[in-house]
Amino acid sequence: MAQQELKRELENRHVQLIAIGGTIGTGLFLGSGRAIQQAGPSIVLAYLIVGIAVFFVMRALGELLLSKAGYQSFTDIAEDYLGPRAAFVTGWTYWFCWIMTAMADVIAVGVYVRYWFAIPQWVPAIVCLVILLALNLLTVKNFGELEFWFALIKVVTILALIAIGAVLLVIGFHTDAGKVTLTNIWGHGGLFPNGVTGFLLSFQMVVFAFVGVELVGVSAAETANPEKNIPSAINKIPLRILFFYVGAILALLCINPWTELSPAESPFVKTFTLVGIPIAAGIINFVVLTSAASACNSGMFSTSRILYNLSRNDQAPVAFGKLNRNHVPRNALAVSTLVLSGGALLSKLIPGQAFGIVTTISAICFIWVWGIVLVCHIRYKRTNPQLQAKSTFKAPLTPFVNYAVLALFAGILAIMLFASETRPALLLTPLWFVLLYALYAVRRRKVRLPLSEGAVQEG
Template identity: 70%
Template sequence: MEQRELKRDLKNRHVQLIAIGGTIGTGLFLGSGAAISKAGPSILLVYLIVGTALFFVMRSLGELLLSNAGYQSFTDFAADTIGPWAGYVTGWTYWFCWIMTAMADVIAVGVYVRYWFDIPQWIPALIAIILLLVLNLLTVKLFGELEFWFALIKVITIVALIAIGLFWLIIRFKTDSGVVSIRNIWSYGGLFPNGIAGFLSAFQMVVFAFVGVELVGVAAAETSNPEKNIPSAINKIPIRILLFYVGAIFVILCINPWTELSAANSPFVQVFALAGIPLAGGIINFVVLTSAASAGNSGLFSTSRMMYNLSKHSQGPKFLSKLNQNFVPGNALVVSAIVLSIGALLSYVIPDTAFGVVTTISAICFIWVWSIILISHIIYTKKHPDLHKKSHFKAPLAPYMNYAILIFFVAVLIIMFMSEETRMAVMLTPIWFIMLFITYALRKKR
């Protein structure tokens, strides 16, 4: 019987929009309000710092993926460069990252639907999981189409916000908050109104806002032309960060003084309400609903592919490595959806604390994944200097930039530990890694 393999059915437009979808999520639409309330206008600098660091992580990822046609994800080169344990721990950690992230997004779908319909939020959350599972079971091309349209909605919304804001800035439009002006950025306490402490406290939320930026690497195994599409998607990340994050937040701060933005609400909703657009709240609610659905869709896709890849390399149950007639890992998709449903139920039972703990743990685990990519690239440059020298997509300033970003990640973890809001999650996360090392040792012994 012929062995089925994953199909390379994702086209360039799919990969480009998957990359955009990975850099625009609920962290921007919902989390930016809380981040602004902590850091004030200096939030722009936080987005630039984290975005720059992750661009270099992605360049390392891109070079590694293209250095060997056999690499289908970062677990492959982690196992090859660092050791089998690194592939095992990183693979399952990445699965855990996206399960935790998708839990929050699926619960968010339920909350957003209640904006229009007064029904228990677990009903639309469960419907979303079932719908995304069915669609993902069909073809990988359908996943690409879903992400294409989901991401397009996000892009149109942000571009519309920036266009409206710039127009108001030019004509000095007067809102209920005053005249739209660039002076609003520094006229309310300066760039660092809450001091260095406020500036540093925003890093956790911004790191979570960028989770998923590496999804283009997971999709590498299913692109029709990875040598062309992967570099193209990665090199456009800085433009997307400047436009979608820095650009959007800049315009919001020009329109509304940061002191008037609520930490509990999306600043996007407030800006469109000021624009006088009828049903502005409903329009933005629809956008954040599709954003959450998009993140949940990405989560289901990436967790199933990670399960498939781990099982294919004998690091997980064998049945998870089977592909259905549509050449997608059906068993892995179903298992991920079941776990996601359990997590969604738990998040609903303890709504007051679950979201904060889950998102922080997710951010910490993503920092592990990004760090493994950097360490793998350092080892790759030392073991294969000839390949690194001949690479057509060489990571700039390597390996020195890799070391600098690793130090930066350690600093972010220290900041999280020092904050009362995130300390508990930092202390709980090592339990996951201890479990993984134990299970790896048992599997190796067996």
């Protein structure tokens, strides 16, 4: 029987908006308040540094994906350049960190709906999962359409914030927090009011803000004309970072002195309320609701495709590789959704610490995945001169920039060790990798997988 394949139904507009949606999410709408409190105005520099690093990761991923037509995702790339064990660990780690992230978002859906309706928090969370599951089981194009509209709502909101900020700045508008002015950015303790320490501690949340940008790579197998659409989406990432992150944060800081923003609430809600829009709270509540639903939708898509890819490579149960008549990995999608539904339990057990723990673990795991991409790209540059000669989408400044970004990621992990909020998760996360290496060893004995790159299968 011919092997079932994913269907290429994602159009250019889907890929472009998936790329935008991947760079705008809960980390910006909710997490930016905490990050601003830690770093003050220097948070803009933190977003720039991490954004540039992520762009180089994506250029490396883009070159790798387009170097071989059979690549489905970066797990295939890891297997080719680092061996099946690295692919196994990376694939399951990517699944795990998206599960952790999406758990928090599906819980958030329940919280946001309670703003309008006095119903138990778990009810809208489950309803959201069921609706997203039903739509994703139909065709991959449904995922693309959902992300298109979810991302569009986020984009319009940020555009509105920047436009309102510019107008208020020009007219010198006064709010309850004072006059809207550029001096609000540096006039309350300077650019580094909490010193270098506060600036460095903000990097964990900034990294979390960028998780999901690599969805362009995950969707490669289902993208029509990937040679054109993937480079186009990746090359626009720097402009999106400058506009949607730097532009939005600068607008927030002009309207609100950073000292007026609370880590416990969305700075976007605070800003729209300050400028006197009567229904601001309801508008932003709707936006963060769609943002959470978008992140959950992305989580369901990415985790199901990772399980599908792991199954195809004999690194997960065969059932996860089954596609329905719409070419959607139904079993992988159903299992991921079932695990996601356990997010309500996490919220109940540790409601106060859940968000911080989840975002820290997610950031650590994404740093692993991004680091694997960079290491694979270094190996690719060393071992495949023939493929490089044919490449039409070359990553710039390699391998120097690869090592520089890897050093930055290592530094961010070291910083997490010195912060009381992130240290527990950083110390616990290695247990996940120990578990994966143990599971790989057990599975290798059962199905006789090779031990490492270049090893010959037994028997």
